[in-house]
Amino acid sequence: MQPAFRLSGGAIGAALLFAQLAALPAHAADPAPAANPEATLNAVTVVGNWLENANEAKVLEHPGARTIVDRETFQEAGANNVREVLRRIPGVQVQENNGTGGSDVSLNVGVRGLTSRLSPRSTILMDGVPLAVAPYGQPQLSMAPLSLGNLETIDVVRGAGSVRYGPQNVGGIINFVTRPIPKTFVADASVSTDIYSHGGSVKTNPTAFIGGTNDNGLGGALLYSGIHGNGYRESNDHVNIDDLMLKGTYRISKTDELSAAFHYYEGRAGMPGGLTSAQYAADPFQSVRPYDNFDGRRSDFSLKYSHNDNNRKFEVLTYYTDSFRGSNIEQQGTGTQANLRRLTAAPRNYHTFAIEPRYSQLFRGESMSHEVSVGYRFLREASDEKASRTLFYTPGTIDPTTLRSPVYQSRTGGTTANAVYIDDTINVGSWTITPGLRYEFIRSYVTDNFTGARNDVSSNEPLPSLAVMYHVSDQWKLFANAGVSFGPLQYFQIAQTTNGLTPEKAKTYEVGTHFNANGWGGELTLFNIDFDDELQLRGGTGGAPDAWTNLGATTHRGVESSLRYDFGALDKSLAGLSAYATYTFTEATYNQGNFAGRDLPFYSRHVATVGMRYARNRWALNVDGFAQSKQRSPGDPSTSTNYQTAESANGALGDIPGYALLNMRLGYDFGKSAQNLKVAVGVKNVFDKRYFTRSTDNNAGKYVGMPRTFYIQASLAY
Template identity: 60%
Template sequence: MIAPKFQGKQLVLTVALLASATSALAQEAANGPVTQLETIKITGNWLEEPNEEKVLKHPGARTILDREQFEERGAQDIRDALNQIPGVQVQEANGTGGSDVSLNLGVRGLTSRLSPRSTVLMDGIPLAYAPYGQPQLSLFPLTLGNVETIDVVRGAGSVRYGPQNVGGIINFVTRPIPEDFTARFSSGAEIAGNNGHVKATPNFLIGGTNDDGLGAAVLYSGIHGEGYRDANDRTDIDDIIAKGAYEFSDTDKLGIQFHHYEGEGKMPGGLTSAEYDADPYQSTRRYDDFSGRRNDISLRYQHDDGDNNFEVLTYYVDSFRGSHVEQQGTGASAGLYRLTSAPRSYSYFGIEPRYSRLFELGGITQEVTVGYRYLWEESSEVASRTAFYNRASGIDPTTRSSPTYQTSDGGTIAHAFYIDDKIEIGDWTITPGIRYEMISTHNDVVNFGTSGAVTSSLSPSVEANEALPTLSASYRLTNELTVFGNVGVSFGPQQYSQLASTTDGLHPEKATTYEIGLHYEGDTWNAELTAFNIDFDKELYLGRTIVGEGIWTDLGATRHRGIESAINYDIGDVVPALDGLSLSASYTYTEATYEAGAFEGRDLPFYSRQVASLGARYRYDDWILNADLQAQSKQHSPGSADAGATYVTDEDATGRLGDIPGYGTLNLRVAYQPEDKKNAPQFAFGVKNLFDKEYFTRSTDNNGGKFVGQPRTFFVNASIAF
């Protein structure tokens, strides 16, 4: 099914890679040590307790990154950690996502601005403001210090989780309650090599479990300090999680979790070409900032007796975000600015029961899962702005009147039903499934004139009922090697801002994803290889202008296709003289193009066709040395794909448009990590971008322009546990 979507040379390359890898890996597994898989047992929630075996059995592209892995590669924040995963590209902080409070995550060439194309979860709970009506992550309410594992499912997940899952499912698993009482304290710091600014990342965990199965823990993680831009680049984030659990019996347990996040990030903003040439680290913006807070509480009951697995998860989320952004005037207001403000409040409630049952008949094993999610959400958004002013006058715009020019109050009620059946026949596993979404969304929008009088109002609403089928299959060639293929349909409903848009022809989005690939999990090495193809019938894109609100446009059909690969090899297990040495590498090729309109056949904006990494890890006694190289090819910022428009490749004067050169950076890390001393002190130090490579990205939104990347940066980390 995927073959017709690939050009000849790409198809030949993909098939050759799969065939050669399958043959080589099968031969090694046949001749080398064999790892016996566990006997059949019920899976239930397959995001629960992610591990290597679940990756091997998953019939689609999936990568699990644990705390040890992302710490050893020098990750200091979520952005650093996600960039280690094939197919995932996280943009440097830029535009109105230009602080540590936001996350710009793109998968397989899908738009990365504020991460709208993936279902992003924390312990299975949505992290977006409003999963249906506002799925962006301009407020990303989680910090790396509270994360134990990152589970990225890029294929075969759309039945269980949604909406907005064309970019896969990303689940951040927070640090668990310890079995024994533990108090662990750690802190890190980044020191920017260009200006000496320091950003600290303290965190701690205190908790444990008694003999009766009652456990509790408190987690804290923060980010505080200045970034590498010279002005307006301060971050203050506090992220607190309190969790409790009680095991009633060997088969039943109850968990409760409360989460509070509060953060503020200054946004130094983009520069024009001339400003960047004069000093790429300067900021011409004094007032741009973004702040937010989130409170959520969840309750989870689980029953697992080996044949039956039942879970019910319920949660309530309340969040607020606010921002200030200077807008530059045009026409009669050219050379003048005004300060905009956008306070917004959101809340949602969800309940998700799911039941799985294991059936065994002869040589056939089936696990049938049925599930349901009810989700209610509401939003309240306000937009205000000052009159235009001259920066040279010295006026502080925060003291000026900022009348409201628009309000909107939206809401959604959504029901999602799903069923899938994992059928195991010999070495084959075939899983058909279907998800059915029933969505009702409305948004009441009121516009105001300069006098405060209502000038217009509208109350659009939309009903959506969508059936989303999937089919996946995997074949276990050996106990260590699985090949797979899948096809699935994903869905993105209309958002509140799209309902409020005056643009005609907006619509829900649907995409079909195809994958073929393999997983290999051996004693000495592991590998993954996937070929993928995503067809969007009609993809929506949020365009931006210097002045005014974003305009949603229909790009028409788009196509995303490519190859993802990764390998980790423990050389010390094969060559005793190199004991302690292991190597890793990854390579992703993505081709994401317009398939209609003025830019047909050209690359979509803000993604790299090629991304590669190479890493080495060496342990000697209690010391670990890591070296990691990461590189990416050029990106594009071509401008709007309106009829008759020109695909911009040369940089314009604003710095917003034009090609973005590729680059590579090298990170080094040295750590003292005793292997057999559980509570021994640990410390690490290292450097990111060792050779101080200067690179940049662009943004086309209201505080867009040219953004310099992270320069040479030194970091230290230390921890102690009791």
């Protein structure tokens, strides 16, 4: 067998070619003297990697729906995980912990009605490095290796990103940006504590940061964030997460920089599991899954060289990730074994190596400029996936962890992927037009280590896109874009290609506007996504465990909106008072089959947020509301003609009622005389609204939402 990570000659050649391009003089970027210098576009500078240094100015210039949430917002929302922050973003829907993603180690986020279970249909990055254990073969975030305390911003691009980033980008790109290395010495520490009204359980989030840069341009930072304690279920919801990062940078010259990062994540959490309808009615906070848990570890290293001047940007990013994720889940028997269980385990190891050179060149003219960007990525990943299980036993009569658990499934897999893109950002008059093309060359395989059977699949996919922006003014932009997104078959799906599964392909369209002026800011976007043949996990809805099925064509369409206002722009006496609101309408439906014309599962047609902030002197008051309409869990259209709305006995199927929550926070800043001590107290779910979600996978049932929760925050900075 060939080494898992032999770098191909093509990858090395491409990287060298990009390096040579970056070294060339930029004569083409220097136009002849203009007759009227004021008419030239000399003020234009090259953008390059538009995910870097994201801010509101970049959002305003982006030709698609995009939202950035910063660290101050995390803190004033009282959030202790990224789920609570992502709910504030239009078009993004986040499921409560449930099913086999039922712990704080996992992340369940969906965009525009796409499935949220383990976040499989968005390209999710941290500092530009994929978070998935295997971006092509296993994109699910059953382990999401990050903690909120280490983040500076969350950047969500819901459209116009499919050319530069992939795969699995039909749900856009989510980039978690870690705290940067400061220019001067900074040290701070903070802790927040959630205290749940039900059972008095406590969950703590400690955070620490130290870093700085010397006069020679050598900088470094050490980041730590964690989650420790118990959740609001009565048992088996203890969590221990530690997230550590070491970052370094060296400024070689005014235009050249070398940076590196080492990241280590380790998490273990119990999964209290789903409840049947009867169990939920008796006590929604109980757990009948004492042995279910999830654990994961990840080490990754990244190295980046970047060159940046007014006319060109060049960077080479390379990274290596080593991930382990494992789970123990009690599986319910069926038929004559309906009252029995067996304990299953699923240890899985993954390795990924990639190199990504990017080059952008700006060509200026008197009335037009072009920024031509080319990029390439070579990525190779390898997987080793096993599954074991005990014999069936009667629950409560034996400790199943003492039973023999032979391996019944063992597979190895791998992917070699080459992706290349080119786009041209053309600025002419009040227009910005960006045509682009990405081409994916993917080769994947899965081998059954018991039988020796091997399945090979390959995909060569052109993914064109076009984005257009009209600059009404410096503060108001109109945009439209169209593109094609692609989702290759994953390792589990490759193993069952005899069932006729095919890769996913979708066409996406957006029309909208950004604006930011006179205290007002916001966006309005209409979107449409057409899938040729969407895939869905059948799970506990009638198919075998981990079985996938083709849904056929589906459509996702709707409108996203956000509005914010700073009342200080109206009158100086109102300085410090601001408000925001968001609303999203989504309609995601089956287009064919038994459920044609009906809603897809686990998304809400209506989602809204509203909030107010008032800061005066050293005090800050925040009031935030969130609401979503009902969701569906109708069953499996490949095995049933009944679109189920009534609740099933096992709690997995049936409608999920909508709900609304209110949160409040009051904070005080003691200032520099007290080492910048900040303290705050708050309440989440002020009215203790009882709500729930469902799961239809191997840990099916009903899952109660977070009850009224009190929290305390404190931080010091030096």
